[in-house]
Amino acid sequence: MTSPSSGDREKVVSKLPTALQQDLKVRTAQHGVDIQHAVEAGITAWRGLGANLSPIETSGAKSFSTWLPPGQWEEFRRDCTARGVSLVQGLSQSVQVWLDRNPAPGIQRPAVVKRFIVCNQKGGVGKTAVTAGTGEALAEDAGRLHPVRVSKYLATARAGIEGGPALAPEDDPLEFEDLPGLGLRVLLVDFDPQCHLTKQLGHDPLPLEGDSLTKHMAGEGKAELSELIVTVADDRFGDRLHLLPACTDAFLLDVKLSGVRAREAALERALAPLEDEYDAILVDCPPSLGLSMDAAAYYGRRRPNEPSGNSGVLVVVQAEDSSADAYGLLTSQIEDLRSDMALELDYLGIVVNHYDARRGYIATSSLQNWMEIKDPRVVGLIGDLKEQKEAVRVKQPLLAYAPRSAQAVALRALAREIS
Structure with missing residues (x-):
């Protein structure tokens, strides 16, 4: 007809x-x-x-x-x-x-493994949720369609903070497009002794008496680090999304690193044997400016013949003043590392997390300040919505628990922005 x-x-x-x-x-x-x-x-x-x-x-x-x-x-x-x-x-x-x-195209795999260092000196800004969600978005099945869009907050934030109507978190985002997953092989590294990433994804922290990333960085590893890796199981990720769980012995990492040769390279030495198995490695950093952060930043540096923006630092903040203070401390440390060690360390961007315009002038004016930064620029704006908290409560990946939520589609947009 x-x-x-x-x-x-x-x-x-x-x-x-x-x-x-x-x-x-x-x-x-x-x-x-x-x-x-x-x-x-x-x-x-x-x-x-x-x-x-x-x-x-x-x-x-x-x-x-x-x-x-x-x-x-x-x-x-x-x-x-x-x-x-x-x-x-x-x-x-x-x-x-x-x-x-017209057969399905192959997955576009990077020539050099992508290394994303997710960090901020301030705790509670949502580094763990952004690390997990970005990794999940990178690993989603390339043979299925998933809703992707830039959040309405990010797309219209500038207009809103310049006198337009405030955007509430429950506002519908812009029309989204269903796109195939990126299908990358992803390793999430819980580098925080608080073990939040490990617990949120439904796994137990590594026992103190056993092997751990901390021990490998200190030269005390007992076996292959790969033996500690677990799978984040869900059909949408296949066997592409893995986790290196944390251990509370990471509280002692800075002390252990103080006696290690070339301590800035300790994380790289530990993770290098794993890199051939992955397209992207995301490191969920502790809220610290100590030696562990030095090692994480060094790991994210641009290597010889690696294209700009393939790896680097992703800074997670909130739209409030204390995040701005912590951001200043973090960027000072990064600039010192760049200068002292002649590192080519790229900023992948800023993610403004837990945003809610209903909190008024403090949130909207702070967002405006973040948006006015041009290098690094804002690459993601994630609303403060219930789905992430629910996913954490039930210990499931957000993109499996609420795949069509506004947070999920914003995280997919973030993953494409930095990948």
Whole structure:
């Protein structure tokens, strides 16, 4: 059935098996192609075949509509009649032809493992939630579609803080686009002795008497560090999202590092044997400016032949004054490291977390101050909403617990911004 034209195309309504509809939706998103153009190309290719294809199971086919060039559908109907196949069968075969000729693209893996150092000297700003959510977004299945959008807060924050209406956290974000996951192999490193990342993802901290990242950094490792890694299990991550749990012995890390040779490189020496297994490693740092932060920053430095922005420091803040004070202390330490050790250490950006414009002038004016910083710039604005707190309570990854929540889609946008 056809309907009146839209521009130079006419609407076509038919049926298509649900599985084929889903495959078509995912594959066109993977290639950045409109569904209508894929169906058009598939029909053209099917009509050019010299023989019929094997029949496709079409029982239970669901309604499907698209837009095709004027006249193509009627010509296609005649071809189906001539070949002795139903319209639904012919359309299904045409879509399958396009899918076969346009296989899913491979995952774009970085030449040098990405190393994201998530930090701030101030505690309670949400570093752990941002580390976990960003890692989850990087690891989501590339064969499925996930809602992605820049938060309405980030897209319209400048207008709002310059006199426009305040944005409440429950406001609907901008229209989002369903996109394939990034499909990267990700390691989350809990570098904080408080073990928040480990606990939030449903795992137990490593026992004090056993092996740990701290012991490996101090040269006291008992076995391979890889033996400590656990999987963050959920279908959307496959076996791509892993966690290196923390141990409370990390409270002693600065003391142990004080006697270690080339202590700034201690984290790199520990994690380097793991890097070939991952595309991205995210380090959830403690709220500290000690030797452990030096080691984390050194690990995030730009290596020889590594492109700018592939690795670096991601600073998590809140829209309030104490975050600004802590940010100043952190950036001073980073600048000292850059200068003293001649490091090429990139800022990946600032993430303003737990934002709620209903808190009034302090929140909106603080956000304006963050937005006015150009280097590093704000790359994410995450609302202070209940879903993250609920996910922590039930010890599930946010993107598995509430995959379509505003926080989840903002974290996906952040992951794409820095990856």
